[in-house]
Amino acid sequence: MILQALYQQRIYRLLTRDSRLATRTLALVPRDLAKVSRDLLAAQRELYRLTPAIGVHTIKVSRPRPAPELLSYYREAQHRFKVPWNVLAAVNFVETKFGKLRSTSAAGAQGPMQFMPATWRRYGLLGNVQDAHDAILGAGNYLRASGAPQHLRNALYHYNPSSAYVDAILRYARRIGADRMMFYTLYSWQVFVKTPHGDRRVTGPGLP
Numbered sequence: 001m002i003l004q005a006l007y008q009q010r011i012y013r014l015l016t017r018d019s020r021l022a023t024r025t026l027a028l029v030p031r032d033l034a035k036v037s038r039d040l041l042a043a044q045r046e047l048y049r050l051t052p053a054i055g056v057h058t059i060k061v062s063r064p065r066p067a068p069e070l071l072s073y074y075r076e077a078q079h080r081f082k083v084p085w086n087v088l089a090a091v092n093f094v095e096t097k098f099g100k101l102r103s104t105s106a107a108g109a110q111g112p113m114q115f116m117p118a119t120w121r122r123y124g125l126l127g128n129v130q131d132a133h134d135a136i137l138g139a140g141n142y143l144r145a146s147g148a149p150q151h152l153r154n155a156l157y158h159y160n161p162s163s164a165y166v167d168a169i170l171r172y173a174r175r176i177g178a179d180r181m182m183f184y185t186l187y188s189w190q191v192f193v194k195t196p197h198g199d200r201r202v203t204g205p206g207l208p
Helices: 002-017 019-026 031-050 067-081 085-096 117-123 132-145 152-159 163-178 180-188
Strands: 192-195 198-201
Touching: 002 019, 002 031, 002 180, 019 031, 031 163, 067 085, 067 132, 067 180, 085 132, 085 152, 085 163, 085 180, 117 132, 132 152, 152 163, 163 180
Parallel strands: none
Antiparallel strands: 192 198
């Protein structure tokens, strides 16, 4: 499944860069698949524009927690803070590909849910920012304090003050919530980072 997911991811990355090819391709696939694909492509375009180029030497990667374990953490956070589990999963995916990317951001955000230190001190429930369970519960706490679930867009905007970021999270969340297999598919996607010399894959098959 990992290799198949990488092939799929490469196709989406190609279509993200070539809008005319994407239009022609989606016209040839079943309607339901085209609808899903449009959400994924739009989310990737939105996020790519927001992502700064970083040096390869700053990149740190690690194995994520097993997918069923992460699902249990999202469910726990949903039960405790009423933030939809698929939204938490989407944030985890966008921020660090479910914990595969372990680098501190250029702004200083840390951990699998990418918290700024001051925000973590206030909403992290005295947990470990690098621990997936603690970070997901902290994200649920922060989003709830910021208005979720009633004002979810506003809460996500507090998490990252960008309308494009919010739109991307909600697109991924919609697809994860509609089909559990989408969560497992995205979990199997790899980390590609934007560097000053082009995009580079740093996790997955064929890498040390």
